[in-house]
Amino acid sequence: MSDQKQERVGVYVCHCGTNIAGTVDVVDVANWAAEKLKHQGVIIAREYKFMCSSLGQELIEKDIKELGLTRVVVAACSPHLHEKTFRTAAKNAGLNPYLVELASIREQVSWVHTDKVVATAKSKAVVSGAVSRVIENRALDEIKVPINPNTLIVGGGVAGIQSALEIANAGFHVYLVEREPSIGGHMAQFDKTFPTLDCSACILTPRMVEAGTHPNITLLTWSEVTNVAGYVGNFHVTIKKKARFVNEELCTGCGICQEKCPKKVIDDVYEAGLGYRKTVYTPFAQAVPNFPVMDKENCTYFIKGTCKACEKFCPTNAIDFAQQDQMLNIDVGNIILATGYDLFDARRVSNYGYGRLPNVFTSLEFERLSNAAGPTSGNIVLRDGKTMPKSVGIIHCVGSRDKNFNNYCSTICCMQGLKFAHLVHERTGATVYNFYIDMRTAYKAYDEFYQRVLEEGTLFVRGKVAEVTDAARNDREKGKLIIQCEDTLAGKQRRIPVDMVILSSGLQPRKDAKEVGKLFGISCSMDGWFTEKHPKLDPVATMTEGIYIVGCAQGPKDIPSSVAQGAAASARVLDKILQKEVSLEPIKASINKEACSGCRICNGLCPFNAIAFIADDMVSDINPALCQGCGTCVAACPAGAISGTGFSDAQIMAQIDGLLLKNLEIGNY
């Protein structure tokens, strides 16, 4: 106890209903603290059913006022849940919020241990640690920083577009960055959307146009974020705007260059490998923006040095072969990541024959096949481009719910498979089989759609397909693809010959999700999806303040959920913008210049370049605006000249002693 006067500590033990009280004798813990930690300054220890309730908070506030508490320990849940609640309560009662400590006896004790005696003993140790620590806490003032009202949105799919429009319509500026030449994302590739069978383009393109022409939206397509620095309210972002070789100021989007370009290449992105595009191209007719991009890898001019057909025919001289990649620096206050998903690579399930058997299609290929603007003008035909299938098998859960690939359910594949069944039935009249493990048609009007497809006569086989093969065993199977499957409802093996197989592939995280996460300072789950701050109550925020995740970047989801998340994140961002400033945790390191020997050991340790050496004084100094509060320099300083607020040596040492019950009056308990 480094202070002269003894602190007056209050200890509050929460029952959390039976969450804590079921495993920990909370009354015993409170009585123990009152008795054994009295010499440390504990003047009151109470237990209460729900400390976080308004009555519980009032209890603490009343004690602060009436008993003159100078420190508060709340033994309850994780500080990540209710630290703010109790700090606010303390603040309301006139006590500096940083003089409150939470002792986690729920996540760290009652929920992970079963023996009541042991759990109670551990709770006492945890409380003792918190009491010792809180005495060393110092009053801190929150740091307020202004919020830059601009927002960066990464990814121009339906979720990103929704976010951008919401913020832009509220009157604030948005930078919408998309790595492809056009916004629209996966939804722009689809023909119909389940369960209403809305035409995807009809509902999406007006939104795309709105985003493309909105005065508050700066659209940066064919661009990627390369660096992010700063913190909530004040991010500094570097964006690489790749050379389009088309001057956006001059281009009118007339499309003559595409018409005249003599070279065709297979379009692996938008047409999923089924169609062709020119080397100067917009991915699709309704692309936003409608300026084309030049495919440098394939362009004849870039390969051979001659051609320039596009340049010759361009009526506005917009083709610019000398264009260079540009690096743009922008400042924003908040960032929304709407980076979407990759389709599971069906080649990995080799027994389904994709890539080997020509008439096995992926879901994205089928979307393009059935799309009126697609390579077959919406005719559902086999790989030869002309034969209409008479029988089609749709296999669900490809790459999902499978220990060999992804354990999770991709949520959209069942409805996607049903949509395919309907489209095949409607356009070809073919017999359709759906092979499913479980039919998951949750959400509004989804199950009704299932019933509709059932009534249309689609056949459903419950069982995981073992193999798709072209090895016929009899005449009936000759020339067909045979789906080998155990029908778990009938309890027998089936071999069903079909003309066409569609794999309802699952969704998986972007292959560069981890690097993107690192760039923005957020983490990924075990499966690789970005991790939300709280799975129930904060699904669009992340652990890093000012960074939000929406749409499939957070996990597989359908269009309505993606749009809802897009809007939700915008509400969060607008909330931040309208507050005009944000409070930052005052956890910063600072150097005592008197004690600094100028050894410069700390200088190289800081990844944020917050520590500079002042040559005139021969000491180092920390810039609090850049310091993120990790404390690495504090631990490294050989002279002990650096101290870290909120996590000082004194606090941690005291907590160690407290946890080891060294602070008890008489020996160990």
Next chain:
Amino acid sequence: MTDDTFEPTIIGFTCNWCSYRASDLAGTARMKYAPNVRLIRLMCSGRLDPTFVLRALSGGADGVMITGCHPGECHYIEQNYKALRRFLLLRRVLTGLGIEPERVKLVWASAAEGAKFAAEATAFVEEIRKLGPLNWGKADSGQQTVDHEEPSTVHRPSSEVEVPA
């Protein structure tokens, strides 16, 4: 001491962003692990001053578990690498002091790895149980006193530090 009833006391250091959240997740998911581990939250594993570990071991802990984000996933970019460097040095210091270096363990756990956190905690307790109690600091003080020594956080200005000859 080969006491069958020996229950190790372990101090665990966690970082605010990954491993503490892993321990929270272990709680939320009701994963059970050995109750011998008592946790301290730091902002980053890079904050871990090796003297914290010595303080814990000399103060009655039988083992110390240091946890942080996986390499490459540090919230502060790369500070967990500094924790790794200190950990490796610390093990050498412990060996020099005649203490089994296995009493200090480094575990990486992401915020999603509640199960790993629980499993590592339980495994470490068993490892320490095999090593037996450390008893550092118990030999000379039968009785703990109220006015235990102050944390040595106050350093003299560098100009006054004597340089050993």
